Amino acid sequence: GAVVSQHPSWVICKSGTSVKIECRSLDFQATTMFWYRQFPKQSLMLMATSNEGSKATYEQGVEKDKFLINHASLTLSTLTVTSAHPEDSSFYICSAEDSYTDTQYFGPGTRLTVL
Amino acid sequence: AQTVTQSQPEMSVQEAETVTLSCTYDTSENNYYLFWYKQPPSRQMILVIRQEAYKQQNATENRFSVNFQKAAKSFSLKISDSQLGDTAMYFCAFMKYGGNEKLTFGTGTRLTIIP
Numbered sequence: 001g002a003v004v005s006q007h008p009s010w011v012i013c014k015s016g017t018s019v020k021i022e023c024r025s026l027d028f029q030a031t032t033m034f035w036y037r038q039f040p041k042q043s044l045m046l047m048a049t050s051n052e053g054s055k056a057t058y059e060q061g062v063e064k065d066k067f068l069i070n071h072a073s074l075t076l077s078t079l080t081v082t083s084a085h086p087e088d089s090s091f092y093i094c095s096a097e098d099s100y101t102d103t104q105y106f107g108p109g110t111r112l113t114v115l
Numbered sequence: 116a117q118t119v120t121q122s123q124p125e126m127s128v129q130e131a132e133t134v135t136l137s138c139t140y141d142t143s144e145n146n147y148y149l150f151w152y153k154q155p156p157s158r159q160m161i162l163v164i165r166q167e168a169y170k171q172q173n174a175t176e177n178r179f180s181v182n183f184q185k186a187a188k189s190f191s192l193k194i195s196d197s198q199l200g201d202t203a204m205y206f207c208a209f210m211k212y213g214g215n216e217k218l219t220f221g222t223g224t225r226l227t228i229i230p
Binding site (some may be wrong): 002038042102109 | 148150152157158159160161162165206210212213214215216217218220221222223
């Protein structure tokens, strides 16, 4: 149980284009999902908290207009990187919280490369 | 604000031996959760073990056990009979009680199991 999928696993795009990453909880409902960014050999950096049916809460320094988050259902949250630039290249990881155990389960991550 | 400290950036141990990873944290909360996650080379974050602060009994999951010392704010992870598959980055994490809360991660310990 407690499986979270993430799609795509990797994506290469041109500078200026937008990229959408999907995060799904496969066997449980998640009122809350989280989006992280991870640089090489570093810990996870929380970008935003996504709540089903409401606006996401962004961490300080994260541009909400650049990283659009939509949590339209209890099993799906999406992160759209708009007008991507090479500095947005990174590993993006989502997690979904199982409300019965207050435990976050993580997706396998998406490697984004912006050329 | 909460902080989590992992003072061992890297560790290595022979296969089948026992290894202990240290974690300390600072918080003014009385009720909270503590977690250990592992991140193998695949970069998938995997939950290793979970501890609720109000429980005095240390959590155990097969070869993985913790030594939770609430007064000392210490949460170490012991891996018994270490296996090659245990090679990974290990992150200690704190979360306030109540759900929909963010995880605060330590900087991680890179563990290598030597054949």
